[in-house]
Amino acid sequence: MARKSRCCPRSAVARLALSGAADVRLLEAGLSVGEALAAFNAAHPQAGGVASFLGKVRPSAGDSPVKALELTHYEPLTLPGMEHLAEQARKRFALDGVLVWHRIGVLTPGEGIVLVAAAARHRRGALEAVDFLMDHLKSAAWLWKREKRGIGWHWIEPRAEDHAALARWQ
Amino acid sequence: MARKSRCCPRSAVARLALSGAADVRLLEAGLSVGEALAAFNAAHPQAGGVASFLGKVRPSAGDSPVKALELTHYEPLTLPGMEHLAEQARKRFALDGVLVWHRIGVLTPGEGIVLVAAAARHRRGALEAVDFLMDHLKSAAWLWKREKRGIGWHWIEPRAEDHAALARWQ
Amino acid sequence: MAVRIVFLGPLRDLAGVAERDAPAPLDWATLLETVGPQLAEQLREERVHVACAGKVLADKTALLARDGEEVALLPPVSGG
């Protein structure tokens, strides 16, 4: 069984009919923030506020220019884990809707890695949900990230502050 | 001097070349979140993260359906105040860029009232900047809001919790 | 010429007009007299601010608006 065939990501661009209260995707190709948020906003007309966060590939890490970033996932765990996380956020922050999209594969600087959005009655809930989702995606989702800089690829591990950020929610 | 002629808002749709590190606008017509964030994102390719918040007219306040919302401003103070606020946020959170757009005039449920976005090296700064901007726009910007519901127009005043939210930053 | 008084938000409803003119110079006592007792009561509240010539006054009772200047009466705000 080839690794590739187990993966069934959908394109961000092709389908902008969002699925219900939680839209969770692993994407192999570009992540269009404008289209995604326009669709998410339209899908939740009754929400008082929509908060979002887009994480992008930075052009450098410390002094070294980053040439590329690669994200690996594990099909049986990664998407189900993200769906569970989105559901947790939806309940905890009484969200009208939640969007969690994560790129996989090889990305170049400036490209979007992750987009999360939360629609809620009040702004506090929407902003906190985005914070919660990002903290969990950063160090508790089944994704592995490496950067190509200097003489080769370097695996990234969550920093102590990422673990501390996660602990805030427990 | 007519009130109208003092106001020089630009359309959100017509100009998507964003102006520098701080793009601050009062808008008389629709606020297109997708286009705005796509342009903001493109304007700050070096930022590691972009956080945003869109506040919309809710369809009801308590049990009463909201028919319309009206926002009044005072030209000599409102836009300069928002520009000062954006500059404060840019420095305080070391932002690469900041966007602060606020609607004025009469709006109907589902329409966007306010859009703020912050681009920063790390996600914490971007998310906190959005929180900071919203808290200040809510109860420290020169804007007056009233809702049309039930038998007439009702002026909205910041709630005690809005003042408490603002005090967090002082 | 004169001083223009601009009413904002709910004060506009109370005044029944968006703006009106008053003879210059206009000081705090004259302003209270000009706008009438109901608006004067509002203006004395701490949470109501006054701007003159585009600047919010730190001490509104020190108002002294000259010919051609605009005085804005600013009730509590609510944006966002």
Next chain:
Amino acid sequence: MAVRIVFLGPLRDLAGVAERDAPAPLDWATLLETVGPQLAEQLREERVHVACAGKVLADKTALLARDGEEVALLPPVSGG
């Protein structure tokens, strides 16, 4: 049939392959032996998890993979 072992993230570099097969049934001791000393050392670390048949094991030393099941070796994650 057999058990498929899947190496994720940096463990894939250490293994030199993305996946390999091992005879079923596969328990913890046999897994450590199968992957060799360098990977075994990594697997013993608390922060490395093991999944079997799509479930992350609460106690990885209780691993018992049967014919046709997949065992995934999961080093510390880093998304977002």
